[in-house]
Amino acid sequence: MKQYSEHNFEQCTKCTVCTVYCPVAAVNPLYPGPKQAGPDGERLRMKGGEFFDESLNLCLNCKRCEVACPSDVRIGDIIQSARIKHSAKKPGLREFTLANTDLVGSVATLVSPVVNATLGLKPVRHIVEGVMNIDHRRIFPKYAFGTFEGWMRKQRKAQEQFAKQIAYFHGCYVNYNNPPLGQAFVKVLNALGYGVQLLENEKCCGVALISNGFIDKAKKQAKSNLAAIRKATAAGLKVVATSSTCTFTLRDEYEHLLDLDNGDVRENIDLACRFIYNLLCDGNHTLQFNPDAPRVRVAYHSPCHLERLGWTQYSIELLKLIPNVELVKLDSQCCGIAGTYGFKKENYATSQAIGESLFAAIEASECDYVATDCETCKWQIEMSTSKKVFHPIEVLAASL
Amino acid sequence: MRYDTVIIGGGLAALLCGIELVRNGKSAAIVTTGHSTLHFSSGSFGLYNGAEPLKAVEALGEEHPYSKLGENIEQLAAKATEILNVAGVATIGDAEANHYIMTPTGALRQCWLSMEGMVTSKDGKSLDFSDALILCPEGFLDFYTQFVADSLRRLDVEVAEALFSLPELVIRRNNPTEMRSVAVARALDKEENILALASIISREAKATQTVIMPAVLGFERTDVLSRLEKITGKQILTVATLPPSVEGIKAERALRRTFERMGGVIFNGHTATEYTMDEGAVATITTSKGVTLAANDFVLASGSFIGGGLQALRSGVTEVLFGADVVAPEVTELTNRELFAAQPFMSAGIATDAQFKVMVAGQAVENLYGCGAVLAGYNPVKEGCGAGVAMFTALAVAEDIINR
Numbered sequence: 001m002k003q004y005s006e007h008n009f010e011q012c013t014k015c016t017v018c019t020v021y022c023p024v025a026a027v028n029p030l031y032p033g034p035k036q037a038g039p040d041g042e043r044l045r046m047k048g049g050e051f052f053d054e055s056l057n058l059c060l061n062c063k064r065c066e067v068a069c070p071s072d073v074r075i076g077d078i079i080q081s082a083r084i085k086h087s088a089k090k091p092g093l094r095e096f097t098l099a100n101t102d103l104v105g106s107v108a109t110l111v112s113p114v115v116n117a118t119l120g121l122k123p124v125r126h127i128v129e130g131v132m133n134i135d136h137r138r139i140f141p142k143y144a145f146g147t148f149e150g151w152m153r154k155q156r157k158a159q160e161q162f163a164k165q166i167a168y169f170h171g172c173y174v175n176y177n178n179p180p181l182g183q184a185f186v187k188v189l190n191a192l193g194y195g196v197q198l199l200e201n202e203k204c205c206g207v208a209l210i211s212n213g214f215i216d217k218a219k220k221q222a223k224s225n226l227a228a229i230r231k232a233t234a235a236g237l238k239v240v241a242t243s244s245t246c247t248f249t250l251r252d253e254y255e256h257l258l259d260l261d262n263g264d265v266r267e268n269i270d271l272a273c274r275f276i277y278n279l280l281c282d283g284n285h286t287l288q289f290n291p292d293a294p295r296v297r298v299a300y301h302s303p304c305h306l307e308r309l310g311w312t313q314y315s316i317e318l319l320k321l322i323p324n325v326e327l328v329k330l331d332s333q334c335c336g337i338a339g340t341y342g343f344k345k346e347n348y349a350t351s352q353a354i355g356e357s358l359f360a361a362i363e364a365s366e367c368d369y370v371a372t373d374c375e376t377c378k379w380q381i382e383m384s385t386s387k388k389v390f391h392p393i394e395v396l397a398a399s400l
Numbered sequence: 401m402r403y404d405t406v407i408i409g410g411g412l413a414a415l416l417c418g419i420e421l422v423r424n425g426k427s428a429a430i431v432t433t434g435h436s437t438l439h440f441s442s443g444s445f446g447l448y449n450g451a452e453p454l455k456a457v458e459a460l461g462e463e464h465p466y467s468k469l470g471e472n473i474e475q476l477a478a479k480a481t482e483i484l485n486v487a488g489v490a491t492i493g494d495a496e497a498n499h500y501i502m503t504p505t506g507a508l509r510q511c512w513l514s515m516e517g518m519v520t521s522k523d524g525k526s527l528d529f530s531d532a533l534i535l536c537p538e539g540f541l542d543f544y545t546q547f548v549a550d551s552l553r554r555l556d557v558e559v560a561e562a563l564f565s566l567p568e569l570v571i572r573r574n575n576p577t578e579m580r581s582v583a584v585a586r587a588l589d590k591e592e593n594i595l596a597l598a599s600i601i602s603r604e605a606k607a608t609q610t611v612i613m614p615a616v617l618g619f620e621r622t623d624v625l626s627r628l629e630k631i632t633g634k635q636i637l638t639v640a641t642l643p644p645s646v647e648g649i650k651a652e653r654a655l656r657r658t659f660e661r662m663g664g665v666i667f668n669g670h671t672a673t674e675y676t677m678d679e680g681a682v683a684t685i686t687t688s689k690g691v692t693l694a695a696n697d698f699v700l701a702s703g704s705f706i707g708g709g710l711q712a713l714r715s716g717v718t719e720v721l722f723g724a725d726v727v728a729p730e731v732t733e734l735t736n737r738e739l740f741a742a743q744p745f746m747s748a749g750i751a752t753d754a755q756f757k758v759m760v761a762g763q764a765v766e767n768l769y770g771c772g773a774v775l776a777g778y779n780p781v782k783e784g785c786g787a788g789v790a791m792f793t794a795l796a797v798a799e800d801i802i803n804r
Contacts, residue, residue: 017439019578028570069434070436070707070708172797310667310691313401
């Protein structure tokens with residue numbers, strides 16, 4: 001493992017390749033791009049915070065700059081760290097609501113029919129825009145009635161029957177919005193001979209807290225999660241997540257942005273598609289596919305944080321193993337939403353402009369639906385195209 | 401994951417090798433740290449300096465990678481051109497006789513192929529236009545109108561100069577250091593900006609038929625130059641800019657897309673950091689992202705110092721991944737104090753056998769090939785042969801793998 005110093009920016013050769021691949025710089029001329037916002041600006045910011053430029057808040061933290069960089073500079077981390085350290089913009093009610101996905105989710109799931117119906121109303125969305133600066137064109141994800149954790153508690157006995165066990169980091173989205181994805185994950189793991197457990201007191205991974213400036217709270221939750229992951233690791237359990245962004249946050253952002261040492265458990269945190277694909281390749285595991293499953297044409301979209309993890313190929317290869325799936329691989333590009341970024345009124349136009357060519361490619365792909373490992377990409381694509389979006393694990397579960 | 405061939409590196413050599421393999425039915429994966437040095441290339445490809453490059457290479461010594469290709473070079477040159485064209489990189493030029501291309505500093509340099517639409521000369525002494533307008537975006541840092549104008553005047557061209565701007569480019573200048581080629585090219589992907597530029601051209605170029613611009617005509621779109629020509633009725637030519645080079649980026653993108661559409665897989669943002677051996681052959685490599693790849697054959701196309709394939713340490717030059725045998729001058733002899741002389745470090749690289757199999761501890765590894773800038777024995781800058789060596793050795797390696 002390479003060691004990174006706070007002078008990592010000095011590895012920058014000023015080649016500008018990062019700015020070539022920055023989705024924000026491509027559509028918003030106000031953003032100086034990752035080279036200037038990152039390593040160039042860092043040189044100055046070391047002298048003093050007065051060199052911080054608020055345009056850094058336009059960065060959507062997709063990390064595509066880091067994937068493009070030939071010199072291994074952690075450009076996105078430099079930008080995010082500078083925002084954490086220097087930004088004068090204090091989070092408000094909007095940031096609080098968007099960032100506290102677990103708090104909001106636990107309330108919303110109790111009264112989800114009301115919340116879903118209300119947030120679906122155009123006049124309400126205009127009021128939300130007026131009060132909160134959340135764009136009225138943005139469609140909110142629907143809340144589930146009852147949580148995934150609630151469902152899992154009823155499953156405990158059945159799951160304990162399996163000789164092999166894993167711990168599942170389900171994330172807020174599965175818990176509050178999409179329990180069926182979690183249930184699909186359990187179905188697949190059971191079919192592979194694994195029982196699924198919850199972590200002890202899982203908290204939101206904190207990705208939205210970090211990007212909205214609630215660093216102390218993010219750290220607190222991260223420490224709690226790391227303690228739970230350590231406990232699971234000590235019990236010999238792999239910790240597997242379906243969400244690519246949760247996985248990325250637990251593995252990389254905790255260390256890089258929150259300055260927490262996760263080195264002892266990092267390699268034990270895996271992504272569902274990677275974990276399952278590796279099982280299927282080890283010669284000891286097989287899945288029985290349903291020969292009557294209808295043929296479907298599926299377009300796969302690579303989420304930015306999965307690109308940064310370097311693991312998109314696992315999701316693609318896993319989808320290729322499903323006999324009734326005809327796979328179309330979309331060119332890897334940012335969909336524009338970047339978690340809570342695209343919800344904010346001032347970012348809406350940038351967000352949609354970034355995704356425009358992806359939406360066109362999806363429509364042109366003549367797919368039945370889209371598959372992706374990230375929940376916020378799903379919201380963006382479902383809102384901006386005519387297609388439904390599923391997680392590869394859901395596609396897999398439906399074919400068994 | 402398992403592929404027939406895993407290629408380490410993502411530049412011109414890696415992409416050509418990959419395309420040739422996948423179009424011959426082999427599965428192939430490319431592992432690359434980031435984007436390649438094509439981003440700094442000028443949109444032209446050199447085979448070898450001299451009026452007749454194919455004749456010039458006949459005299460090269462046995463240390464030169466070309467000497468291992470023997471009489472195949474002409475055929476390899478044709479195949480490389482074909483692959484570029486299949487990928488959508490339209491070129492002019494042929495291997496029988498070099499032509500000249502105008503560099504960002506206005507100098508004319510010999511080359512074998514250049515991307516269509518650029519300022520070129522058959523003999524280096526004349527151009528096929530007698531007057532021209534040089535039109536450059538205001539505040540653009542990476543193009544030097546005066547150098548180009550001086551050069552054109554020496555070639556008896558009557559030159560006028562003009563600057564232009566577009567509302568989007570005015571905003572870009574809020575960050576003056578980021579007013580770069582890609583930003584301008586992206587603006588010119590938009591139809592309204594093409595139309596605005598076309599009317600500027602019609603207004604400014606009343607007295608001349610030829611308009612010369614920096615090579616920033618469209619980033620995603622490839623039809624911007626022809627659109628402008630059609631609307632204005634003028635001949636539009638471009639000259640490469642300083643990096644990042646839009647033409648080079650377009651070439652990389654076209655080659656990557658071609659490779660992927662043909663079934664190739666690119667592990668982007670991955671550095672190959674470890675490998676395992678099995679009975680004298682490479683069995684797997686593992687990347688910085690924890691991905692282990694197995695293959696029948698491995699190709700080392702990791703580039704030289706700038707690409708990250710070679711490293712110059714105080715103890716000497718080394719090859720980074722396999723610790724392959726290196727042919728390089730002593731550390732104290734790596735540089736020549738005369739900046740524009742042939743720099744000895746340029747010809748450092750790995751030792752390979754007659755089939756470009758990589759030598760490790762004096763033995764050729766049977767399933768590990770080297771190609772491109774990581775190879776020893778040539779000076780790409782001084783000889784003008786970087787692109788040719790990259791493409792021809794890549795194709796020779798691919799051929800050997802296919803025929804095995």
